[in-house]
Structures are given as structure tokens and as C-alpha cells.
Amino acid sequence: MGYVSNVIASVTSRKGIVKQKNEDNFYINGKFMDDYETDSVLASIENKSDSFIFSVSNSIDIADKEKGVFISVTKDIKKYHEKPEYKESDLSTRTEQIAGIISETGKLINSIYSDSEGFSFPSIACLLIKDNKASVISLGNCKAFIIRGGHIKQLSSEWEKTQRLLKLGIITNEQVLDLATRYGIPTENSINEIQKSEEILLEERDLFVLSTSGLMNQIEIEDINEAFKKHNDIETAVNSLVKIAVKSGAEDNITVMAIRIEKITNTYVREPVQSRKTPRKTTPKSIMTLLLIRFIRKIRKFDIRKSYPSVIAFILVIAVIIGGVSLIKSLSGKVASNKDSIENTIQDDEHLSDSTTDDNTNNTETNGNNISEGTTGGTLQNTAENGENGKTLPTKYTVKKGDTLYNISKYFYGDPTKYRIIMEYNNITDPSKIQIGQVLEIPDIYGDSSDD
Incomplete structure (x- = not known):
């Protein structure tokens, strides 16, 4: 990659008053006069590239059917322009190659027509651009100029x-x-000698002007400079120069080309330069120090007058967050308090229940009181095991949690195997299906010997 230039170019070519044919030619980065097949041409291009070739010429492109001579330096330049080696070469190499093509063609034409009546020396002015540099090649009486900063300078001989x-x-x-x-x-x-300019370092807005002798025979160099000062549009400026020459009675063919460098872009990819400084060790302390320094710098640059909405919004967000956290903590405290209260209540109830059970058991064991309907199955079992069966029968008993016919029989009769008597007396078919709260009638088997 290198430099890329945005270029605008415009060319005008017109047949002279006394000429039967316009023998001038031009090359505008790939196109030339023969493409238009007319004696009066106006052409313009706008292109972006790192490489350009422009030229105007006179009497160096010949098509003589009578002598069978067909020579065109413009077409030879185009052929070289399209070769792969052109794209790979630098400006100096291109200048030498094209200068060689022009010199060889000029010598060939001179050898054929130098003795002919009305012979004109082959002439050409060629501008080459590569990256951000340019060079000019000239032969004969074609001219090349550069206008920079409002001043004009001739680049050809x-x-x-x-x-x-x-x-x-x-x-x-x-x-x-x-x-x-x-x-x-x-x-x-020295008119037949190739002239090559030194390489020119391009600047944006540089303007190059190439012309054949038909223009320069009628105007002065300063007329060219004034035309481009007056008209910013190069196409208009080129046309105005041709009109001035025609009004001055120009007899020869006139060709004028203007090329302006609009913009130059550096596309070189530069490799980053590695620092030779010894890298500093990163520690938590150094990181905190760096963050603190950045924070202080931001505070110094902070203008609260320009940031009222942001500050107010920030304060509101912080207030909402703090309020939300406080509310969550409060609710969590209440839930925990309620939970502790419930747990304490449950523990108290369990303690009271245990105390009541213990008291009932103690009273039963000590006093041998009759079991009422509120006595539990556990009490039946303990009392029965102690052999206390002096109960008033018949009686009724309400089934409690944990009671079985086996335990009830053991409690009332002192013999668990007599549970069938209770089943039959209460019409129970399945001893395992007595229900809590069910009232059972306990018959007196001791008063009736037939039940024993």
C-alpha cells in the first residue's frame, strides 16, 4: 500500500483553422483521442488511484495509408500502462520506460518524414503520477506547467x-x-531531445496543465494562470483558454489538458513502535492508586451546574435502594419474631400437654380412679399391665387415638383375648376398623357366667 490520490482531469482538443485534420492526440489515464473519432473533443474524468498517466501530443501519432506508416506513441503508452510490470514498478522506472518509448517513436518519425515539406517535429508532454510523487516527460514544443499556491511554473524545456x-x-x-x-x-x-523533470512531491490542490504548441503560439504563461484563478472548475478554465487562442487567430490544432490533485491519502500501514521502557509491576496498591488519581481528575473536571438532572436522578436511585434494603430488613425481622413466637407457643403447648399427661398418669396409678371417656389408649395399656380391672361393668367407652380392641379388652377384663366379646357385642366384623370417637359398649362378663 502507499498513497492514493483523488484526481480530476479535463481535456479539450480542437482542429486548427488551416488544418484539414486534427493531428493532436491525448491520453487521459486509459483513453485517447481516437476513442472519440472527431476533430473536436471535450473529455473529463474523476478517479481515485495511486497511479495515473496523462499526455498531450502533436505529430507523433501517424496513420499514413499512402506510405503504409501507422505509428502511435499514445497506443504504445497504453500498452505499457496495461502490462503487469508497470503496476509493480516505481515512478523512476516508469519514467525511464515511457521516455524510451517516446524517444524511439520520435526518432522513427524523424527518419521517415524529416525531409518532407511541412514536416513538424514530433511533440509530447506526459505527466506520470505514482503515490504522492509526479514526473514530467517532454519532447518537442508541447508544454507542461504546474500551478501551486497561485504561482505557475513551466516544467518542460x-x-x-x-x-x-x-x-x-x-x-x-x-x-x-x-x-x-x-x-x-x-x-x-535540442528540440529532439527527451526532457525529464525531477520528481515532484505532490500537494493537495496542485494543478498541472499540458498543452500543444497551438495554444502557446497564441497566449502567454500568465494567461494560463489567470484562467484558472478566474474559473475554479477546470473544465470551464480549459475551454476558456481554447476560446482565447481561437479568437487570437490560432491556425494550428489546439489541445489543452488540466489535472488537479484534490486529495492525497496515506494508506501505509505503520507497525506500532514497541516501547523500550521496562514494564511496571502491577500490584493491588498501584491499581488502587491509579483508580484514585483518575477519580480525583474526574471530580476536578465535573461541573455540577451542568449535571443537575443526573445528580438528582442518582440521589433518587440511591434513596430508593437504601429504602428498599431497610424495608426488607424490617420485614425479615418481623417474620423472624413471629416465627420465634410461634415456636415458643408450640413448645409451651407441648410442655403443658406433657405435664397434663404425666399428671393424669400419676393420678391413675396412685388413686386407681375409674377411666372416663377422655382416657387414652396408652393409659389403658399401663393400667391393664398393673392388673387393675376392678371396673364397674357394663359401661361405655369412647375410642381414642392409639386404642385397639386388644388393649381395651385387656384394660376392662384383664385379658386381651376377650376382645371378641366386645366385637360381637358391638356388631364389629373387623377389629382393625374401629374409629376414633366411636362409642363402644363394654358388657359385664363376670355377672353372666355364660359369657366367660
Whole structure:
């Protein structure tokens, strides 16, 4: 990954007044003049990528049926643009590769047409963008400019300046050659040489302008700068430049392209730098200290005037929680108190019952009183075991819990086997089915010898 640029580009190409055909061409990141099949073209793109190629050219794309010559540097650039090695190469490598394509094509055209009447030198201005850098390649009289911060600068060769000074008589031919030797100033003799700019570090809102000689023969560099100051829309600015050139009587073909860098995004994924500091030991004390420091900082930043609703809501929630806890504790205390009271009552009742039973038993054993209807089965058994059977018979007896005919017979008769007498006398068929509260008649078997 690298840098990605948002780019807007617009190009206008128009046939010159005296020209039979528009021989200019352009390449706008994949498209060129032949795609439109017309002598007047207006095209625009808006794209986001890490790589772009733009160019305008003149007399370097030839289709001569008479001589059987079909040469197109623009199509050769497109072929290279689509190759895998292009995508894997850096800006410097791409610049050298495309410069080689242009140089080879230019030399081939010169070798074929240099002696022809009306021959024009092959010309091209090409802009390459890779990541956040750009470079310009130029040949002949096509021009490339950059506008940054309201100032315009020419990036292609400026051999015309030396020729103008020469024509005005300000300098001589010897001085032109001397300047070229000393300072590398291009001359008309260097028109067939490839010119490559240094790599340019891009900035957002940078504006590049590429043009053929048809425009620059009619206007000055500052006219270009003024057009883009006046019109923020680059398509409008490009059209205005062409109109100015046409009104000035432009005879040659005119092609102008503007490319603006809208935004540059750094997509490099940077690895986190590992700290060389010795990690501090984490202890409960250090954690509590850190939490306390953070709490104090928050308190200092806290503005109660802006937080009345939150504070009131917080207080209400706390009050509800405290009230709920108190209510639960109160209810729990009452339940526990009631439970203790019930348990104490039960214990008292049990104690009273035990005391009553003990008293009844003692009275029975000591006094030998007759058993009434409230006597229990346990009392029958204990009394019978003591042989106390001097009872007044016949009598009635109410069945209590735990009583059996066996015990009742033993109590009243001193003999448990006589329970059948009680069964028959009371019409009982099953000795196990006497009911609590059932009144039994106990016959006198001692007064009647037949029952014995």
C-alpha cells in the first residue's frame, strides 16, 4: 500500500483553422483521442488511484495509408500502462520506460518524414503520477506547467526563450551555444531531445496543465494562470483558454489538458513502535492508586451546574435502594419474631400437654380412679399391665387415638383375648376398623357366667 490520490482531469482538443485534420492526440489515464473519432473533443474524468498517466501530443501519432506508416506513441503508452510490470514498478522506472518509448517513436518519425515539406517535429508532454510523487516527460514544443499556491511554473524545456532573444538581437548564436554549454539552457537544436523533470512531491490542490504548441503560439504563461484563478472548475478554465487562442487567430490544432490533485491519502500501514521502557509491576496498591488519581481528575473536571438532572436522578436511585434494603430488613425481622413466637407457643403447648399427661398418669396409678371417656389408649395399656380391672361393668367407652380392641379388652377384663366379646357385642366384623370417637359398649362378663 502507499498513497492514493483523488484526481480530476479535463481535456479539450480542437482542429486548427488551416488544418484539414486534427493531428493532436491525448491520453487521459486509459483513453485517447481516437476513442472519440472527431476533430473536436471535450473529455473529463474523476478517479481515485495511486497511479495515473496523462499526455498531450502533436505529430507523433501517424496513420499514413499512402506510405503504409501507422505509428502511435499514445497506443504504445497504453500498452505499457496495461502490462503487469508497470503496476509493480516505481515512478523512476516508469519514467525511464515511457521516455524510451517516446524517444524511439520520435526518432522513427524523424527518419521517415524529416525531409518532407511541412514536416513538424514530433511533440509530447506526459505527466506520470505514482503515490504522492509526479514526473514530467517532454519532447518537442508541447508544454507542461504546474500551478501551486497561485504561482505557475513551466516544467518542460524552454528553448523558445533563447530563440526569442536571438531573434530580437539581444544575444548572438555564439552566446546561445555558450549559455547552453554552461548552464544547460535548451536551444532549438535540442528540440529532439527527451526532457525529464525531477520528481515532484505532490500537494493537495496542485494543478498541472499540458498543452500543444497551438495554444502557446497564441497566449502567454500568465494567461494560463489567470484562467484558472478566474474559473475554479477546470473544465470551464480549459475551454476558456481554447476560446482565447481561437479568437487570437490560432491556425494550428489546439489541445489543452488540466489535472488537479484534490486529495492525497496515506494508506501505509505503520507497525506500532514497541516501547523500550521496562514494564511496571502491577500490584493491588498501584491499581488502587491509579483508580484514585483518575477519580480525583474526574471530580476536578465535573461541573455540577451542568449535571443537575443526573445528580438528582442518582440521589433518587440511591434513596430508593437504601429504602428498599431497610424495608426488607424490617420485614425479615418481623417474620423472624413471629416465627420465634410461634415456636415458643408450640413448645409451651407441648410442655403443658406433657405435664397434663404425666399428671393424669400419676393420678391413675396412685388413686386407681375409674377411666372416663377422655382416657387414652396408652393409659389403658399401663393400667391393664398393673392388673387393675376392678371396673364397674357394663359401661361405655369412647375410642381414642392409639386404642385397639386388644388393649381395651385387656384394660376392662384383664385379658386381651376377650376382645371378641366386645366385637360381637358391638356388631364389629373387623377389629382393625374401629374409629376414633366411636362409642363402644363394654358388657359385664363376670355377672353372666355364660359369657366367660
